[in-house]
Every structure is written in structure tokens, then in C-alpha cells.
Amino acid sequence: MTFFKDTWIVFSRAMRLSLQNPLWVIIGISQPILYLALFGPLLQAIAGAPGFPPGDAWQIFVPGLLVQLGVFGGFFVGFGIIAEWRAGVIERMLVSPASRTALIAGRVLRDVIVLIVQAIILVVCAMFFGLSVPFIAIVLGLIIIAMLGASASFFSYAMALAVKSEDAFAPIVNSIALPILLLSGILLPMSLAPVWLQTLSDINPFKHVVTAIRAVFRNEIVTGEVGLGVGIAIALVLIAAFVGTRSFANQTK
Amino acid sequence: MPAIADGPIIEARGLKRTFKIRKGTVEAVKGIDLTVQPGEIVGFLGPNGAGKTTTLRMLCTLLAPTDGTATVVGCDLRDDPVGVRRRIGYVAQSGTTTGEAVAGQEIVSQAQLYGIDRKTATERGKALLKSLDLDGIWDRKCGSLSGGQRRRLDIVMGLVHEPKLVFLDEPTTGLDPQARANLWHHIRDLRDRLGTTIFLTTHYMDEADSLSDRILIVDGGKVVAQGTPQELKQRVSGDAITLTLRGRKDTAQASEIIGGFEGADTPNVDGNVVRAHLPDGSTALPQLLRALDKAGVDAIGLEVARPTLDDVFLTLTGRSLRD
Numbered sequence: 001m002t003f004f005k006d007t008w009i010v011f012s013r014a015m016r017l018s019l020q021n022p023l024w025v026i027i028g029i030s031q032p033i034l035y036l037a038l039f040g041p042l043l044q045a046i047a048g049a050p051g052f053p054p055g056d057a058w059q060i061f062v063p064g065l066l067v068q069l070g071v072f073g074g075f076f077v078g079f080g081i082i083a084e085w086r087a088g089v090i091e092r093m094l095v096s097p098a099s100r101t102a103l104i105a106g107r108v109l110r111d112v113i114v115l116i117v118q119a120i121i122l123v124v125c126a127m128f129f130g131l132s133v134p135f136i137a138i139v140l141g142l143i144i145i146a147m148l149g150a151s152a153s154f155f156s157y158a159m160a161l162a163v164k165s166e167d168a169f170a171p172i173v174n175s176i177a178l179p180i181l182l183l184s185g186i187l188l189p190m191s192l193a194p195v196w197l198q199t200l201s202d203i204n205p206f207k208h209v210v211t212a213i214r215a216v217f218r219n220e221i222v223t224g225e226v227g228l229g230v231g232i233a234i235a236l237v238l239i240a241a242f243v244g245t246r247s248f249a250n251q252t253k
Numbered sequence: 254m255p256a257i258a259d260g261p262i263i264e265a266r267g268l269k270r271t272f273k274i275r276k277g278t279v280e281a282v283k284g285i286d287l288t289v290q291p292g293e294i295v296g297f298l299g300p301n302g303a304g305k306t307t308t309l310r311m312l313c314t315l316l317a318p319t320d321g322t323a324t325v326v327g328c329d330l331r332d333d334p335v336g337v338r339r340r341i342g343y344v345a346q347s348g349t350t351t352g353e354a355v356a357g358q359e360i361v362s363q364a365q366l367y368g369i370d371r372k373t374a375t376e377r378g379k380a381l382l383k384s385l386d387l388d389g390i391w392d393r394k395c396g397s398l399s400g401g402q403r404r405r406l407d408i409v410m411g412l413v414h415e416p417k418l419v420f421l422d423e424p425t426t427g428l429d430p431q432a433r434a435n436l437w438h439h440i441r442d443l444r445d446r447l448g449t450t451i452f453l454t455t456h457y458m459d460e461a462d463s464l465s466d467r468i469l470i471v472d473g474g475k476v477v478a479q480g481t482p483q484e485l486k487q488r489v490s491g492d493a494i495t496l497t498l499r500g501r502k503d504t505a506q507a508s509e510i511i512g513g514f515e516g517a518d519t520p521n522v523d524g525n526v527v528r529a530h531l532p533d534g535s536t537a538l539p540q541l542l543r544a545l546d547k548a549g550v551d552a553i554g555l556e557v558a559r560p561t562l563d564d565v566f567l568t569l570t571g572r573s574l575r576d
Contacts, residue, residue, distance in 0.1 A: 092363065
């Protein structure tokens with residue numbers, strides 16, 4: 001089928017360009033590792049405090065960092081497509097008979113692969129700090145993160161192509177990503193928050209994904225929390241893929 | 254493949270495009286009719302903002318027309334945009350490559366999007382690079398190429414699937430004179446060797462003049478004139494004749510002689526100089542000299558200036574193209 005073939009072609013090209021310049025992958029991973037090293041130990045001391053969800057500090061903290069990696073990494077990929085658009089790459093691909101969905105899906109696939117590599121590095125580092133989770137939980141956690149990252153990438157490309165300017169895109173991304181992350185209880189669980197803040201965070205779909213990964217890391221896989229989080233992640237991917245594909249198709253309207 | 258050998262390769266009727274802006278709408282293209290035959294080099298000439306690029310983008314399926322119809326290489330623009338995409342090449346004004354990408358890899362990946370396998374793409378890409386004097390750049394990063402080289406690489410990208418028709422949007426903008434002349438040579442060669450139909454936009458008179466078999470002059474979103482460069486120049490202003498006499502006494506007689514030629518306008522006398530326009534100045538010249546001699550008019554200078562496309566544009570639109 002031409003969609004899969006085209007996706008593969010777009011993916012290979014994007015992946016090759018990323019591998020040519022692995023610096024960005026390293027910069028992307030350095031932030032969560034800094035959190036792990038410089039903030040994680042603080043949590044150790046207070047993880048037993050009342051209001052904290054069950055599980056040890058690393059089981060609570062690492063899922064948050066994974067979501068941060070996925071959401072932030074994903075939201076920022078739009079900068080790359082603005083550069084490609086300016087160089088004429090997007091237009092030359094749009095004028096080819098390639099599937100419009102493939103043009104964005106191939107790039108998102110690259111972003112997801114990069115994200116998974118970063119996530120594996122992060123989890124391995126966390127294990128050195130003392131994270132202890134079953135293998136199957138890691139696999140399931142990575143799958144959820146991959147979906148989250150894919151939806152963030154799709155949204156990011158759609159927004160970037162809508163504004164086509166780094167100057168406009170940067171504040172948009174920051175103003176969306178920051179509240180999403182703060183309201184997900186990434187650094188500290190939302191169970192510590194006052195009621196109004198908890199209510200606010202309950203509306204944020206990403207919070208439920210963080211909650212699900214935390215449950216997975218505690219090896220409580222077959223639970224309502226995980227079901228809700230996975231369901232939301234799937235819904236996010238579908239909505240984001242639809243929005244992203246439309247933004248590509250709209251380029252020729 | 255649709256039958257295209259006997260019909261026009263582009264046929265557009267009443268192509269229109271309006272853009273919505275904050276304060277209402279702008280009619281960028283107000284109804285363009287055009288016909289391009291296979292194997293032609295057609296220049297789409299007009300000032301910035303005339304609607305050249307908008308028209309081109311519509312013909313390339315990058316922009317949906319607000320109104321009108323077009324058939325491009327046998328496929329209907331609205332009903333079969335994918336069919337059009339398969340059969341055309343398009344080289345945008347903004348270029349086609351990222352600086353960090355390796356030239357050969359970009360060529361192969363673009364070809365693959367047209368369903369061409371890696372081996373064929375590599376062979377074709379290398380052959381095309383060679384024909385555009387770019388051999389040796391296969392493994393180089395696009396960003397390391399000179400402006401002229403990168404522009405030619407853009408053209409290779411647009412040709413790797415061997416389209417019958419290629420659109421070039423402002424192909425030489427930003428190039429130095431030598432690189433421009435070189436690119437013109439390659440564009441002509443492309444048509445002569447492969448029979449590729451070329452549709453190019455330009456706002457350079459000299460480019461349209463030296464490159465195109467036929468020129469469409471666009472202004473204000475409409476085609477205001479079309480023809481070969483020669484036809485356009487002849488049709489509009491005719492050749493300017495400037496006759497200088499030794500004294501002023503013969504000016505009336507000289508005016509009468511020049512004005513008597515077929516198609517001449519009313520001569521204009523300024524001191525000892527008589528100016529007029531003739532449809533075909535170089536043919537009229539020997540007769541004019543003989544007639545002046547016979548009448549005993551003492552001419553000391555006679556000049557024939559061929560009109561330029563600039564004159565054509567000025568006559569058609571009342572503005573100079575450079576404005």
C-alpha cells in the first residue's frame with residue numbers, strides 16, 4: 001500500500017537527518033536526566049509523607065519525567081518543520097503524488113523512535129538511581145509514552161504549519177506545554193494539591209496518562225486507572241493524527 | 254497514460270483565485286486563460302504581485318482555484334490532482350533542499366515518493382546531475398553548494414521522475430549573471446534534448462526574452478498579451494526611427510517621406526531630428542534611404558531601435574516593469 005511505503009520513505013529521510021545530527025537527541029535527554037539527578041533525591045525524603053500516592057519515590061517520579069520527555073520533546077518538533085517549510089522541502093513533497101498523511105506520519109514515526117530511545121536511556125539511568133520495575137511494566141510504559149509523544153508531535157506539526165514562524169510558534173508551545181505539564185503532577189503528584197487544583201488537573205487528559213504509568217510501574221496493570229490512561233492516550237493519538245493530517249492537506253487549499 | 258501527444262499540455266480556462274484577508278478578499282488571479290503546447294518553453298512574465306506564482310501554484314495542485322478549469326498533462330486539476338502530480342515537475346522559488354541533507358540522498362528520497370526504486374533513482378539522479386554540470390556533488394551536503402549549484406540541484410529534484418512538463422518559479426532570482434546565463438543554457442538544453450515542456454515565471458525581461466518561445470504577459474491577475482518575443486515587440490510599438498538632418502530646412506520633406514511608409518505613425522520633429530515608428534524598421538531602411546536621397550534630403554544619421562519587452566510592457570500597462 002502506498003501509504004505505508006510513503007510513510008517509510010519520509011521516515012527514513014527524517015531519521016537519517018536526525019542521526020546525522022544526534023546532538024539534539026542528547027540535548028533532549030539531558031534535561032530529564034538532570035531532573036533525575038538533581039531533583040529525584042529530594043523526593044526520596046518526602047515520598048513517605050501523607051498524601052503521596054503508593055509506591056517508592058522513583059516509581060512516582062520517573063513516569064512524570066517520561067511524560068515530560070514525551071510532551072516537551074513532541075511539542076518542540078514543530079520548529080523543525082518550519083525550517084523544512086522555509087527551505088521548500090514541504091512544498092516539494094506536497095507536489096509529489098505521496099499520501100498527505102504519510103508526509104506527516106513518517107515524521108511523527110521518526111519522533112517516536114527518537115523518543116523511545118531517549119525514554120530507554122532515562123529508565124536505565126533511573127535504575128542506577130534505584131528504580132525497580134518489572135520488565136513488562138517498562139514495555140507497557142514505553143508504549144503509552146510513544147502514543148503520548150506521537151500525539152504531541154502531530155499537534156506540534158499542525159500548529160507549526162498553521163503559523164509558519166518560529167517567533168509565533170515558541171510562545172504558543174510554551175503556553176500550552178507548561179500548564180499541561182504542571183497540571184499533570186509530573187514533579188509532585190496532584191494528590192498533594194488543594195481541591196480546586198485537583199479538579200483542574202482532572203480535566204487535563206495528560207494527568208490521567210501520568211497516573212496510568214505510575215500504576216503500571218507499581219505493577220498494578222489491570223486496573224481502572226491504567227485503562228483510563230491508555231484509553232485517553234489512544235484517543236489523543238487519533239485526534240492528533242486527524243488534526244495533523246488535515247493541516248498538511250490544508251497546505252494545498 | 255492519457256493521450257497528450259496531440260493536444261495541448263496545459264489548457265486553463267477562467268482560472269481564478271481569491272485570498273481572504275482581514276479586510277475582505279483579494280483577487281490575486283482574475284480569470285486566466287492559457288494554452289501551452291508540448292515542447293514549448295513558455296515564459297510567464299509580470300511584475301511582483303501580478304499573480305504569476307499564484308497561477309503556477311494552482312497549475313501544480315498546490316493551491317485550489319476559486320473558479321475555472323484546467324487540464325494539465327491530460328489530467329483534470331480538480332478531479333485528478335494526484336494524476337497531475339505524477340506527471341509534472343515543480344521547482345519552487347524557495348528551493349527544495351535543507352542544508353544539512355546530502356544531495357544524492359535527497360534526490361533518491363524524492364524519486365521514491367514517485368514510486369521509483371532506489372537503483373533507478375540513483376542512476377537517473379547521477380545522469381541528471383552530470384547533464385547539469387553537477388557531477389561530484391552526490392555525497393555533498395546541500396548547504397555546501399554555491400547558489401547556482403543549489404538552484405540546478407533544485408531542478409534535478411524536479412526532474413528525477415522524468416515529467417513531461419516542468420514548472421520553474423523564478424528560476425534565476427538571486428543568481429549572479431554568470432550563473433544565470435549558465436542556467437538558461439541548461440533549461441534550453443533540457444527542452445532540446447528531452448523534449449520537456451517548460452513553463453517558467455520571471456520578472457526579468459531579458460530572461461523571458463532570451464529563454465522563451467512564447468511569452469504571456471501578466472498584470473493585475475490577468476494575461477494582458479501573449480506571443481513570441483518577436484511578435485510582442487513588433488505588435489506593440491514598432492521600431493523607432495531616428496533621422497538626423499544636416500539642417501532644419503528639410504525636416505518637413507523628410508517627415509512627409511517617412512510618414513508615407515505603410516503603418517508609420519505621425520513623425521515628430523525636434524530641431525533637425527525627425528522621429529517616427531515603423532512596423533518593420535530594418536526592411537524599410539534601404540527604401541527610406543533611397544527615397545531621402547532622391548528627394549535631395551541631406552541626412553547625416555539614421556538609427557533604427559528595436560523595441561524591447563520593456564517598451565511592450567510599458568505600452569500595455571502604462572507602467573514600467575521595474576516599478
